[in-house]
Amino acid sequence: MASALVNVPARARRGEVIEIKTLISHAMETGYRRTQLGAPIPRDIIRRFVCTYNGTEVFSAELHPAIAANPFIAFSTVATESGTLAFHWTGDNGFSVTESAAIVVE
């Protein structure tokens, strides 16, 4: 069951730098661990995170093994216009979660 929390200010002034915080539920299994019987546990991680602001990419990140479970990604961008911020996480085993948040710029 995948769930994500995003934290975007509901309102901002034009030109203001806003902080965006995201948190997603994911085990981030490294692929380097083994079970008690010695069988390798296959890698299962989020590979890529992208944030688009009204369709334009404003932030992206590549994720790797050894990033902790439930990755928390915080970044900032400039509030340019009212609209939607879309967040997209993709990873191993077809993992794909999309979340969005509205922002009003005045």
Next chain:
Amino acid sequence: MGASTWPPSPQRSERPGKAVALDLFDMGAPTWPPNPRRSSRPGKAVALLDYSLGRVVHRLCAAVGAVAIVTSAFAGEIPSAERRSGYDFMSRETRAMQDDDGANPGLLWVLEGGSLWNRKTGAAGRACADCHGDARASMKGVAARHPSFDAARGRPVNLEQRINLCRTDRQKAPPLAYESRDLLALTAYVARQSRGLPIDLAIDERTQPFLDAGRATFHRRQGQLNLACSQCHDDHWGRRLAGNVVPQAHPTGYPLYRLEWQGLGSLQRRLRNCLIGLRAEPHEYGAPELVDLELFLMWRARGMTIEAPAVRP
């Protein structure tokens, strides 16, 4: 003892009995009975950092003869003015993580619990919300008074068990497994509604025997290390066990997100961890002994503020 002492201390050999037993936690000049305010002396903590568990065991074996002296010297219950949540022992960064709902990973479980709260389940086809309505009102303070007495079972039940009782009795659904994602999510969602409220257990003649049993467990030496909960959490809180500060063991934030676990866990998971640390055989999840201990710990933390879901290192 001579070969294993570190750092070398000339006084030690002059005090064969007490000093040997005390060295389990204290590498400096022995003081007994221990004083909780001792934590203000930073030098001690550094010395303890190098202390491996193996060395502790070695010393325990060497100290068997001195054990009888120590049992009579409890520091006793922590006065209410000196009670501190595990939160106070954490780093600034971890505290910030707990305080910010945008960064606290426990909120992921709360979010999930919120959707489970409204989902119809079981043969009765009812959701939690169908009886209890809005959890923000109906579940306020519930976590602050659990474990609470259940008349049908004739004993106290903790919050997880209460949720499962509701599932089996009212929703006619199978109980959720302990530490399963769904049970943790529901518990976190319910506990979240008590955040900021003081722990307020109702102790009466029905719950008193279970409270006493929990208290006895807390003070009973257990496991191959032959340690009681109270020896760390009443007598030596604020000092270090390996790299970690020994907290006072107030269960104010459960279920909580432990960075070491990389996930949310219940109080019983934590208690089982501690028992394994003592090299005692841990009780099964839901065991009466663990619930009694939970009851005692919540009573011991009465009046302290619920932080659920907390973050701990």
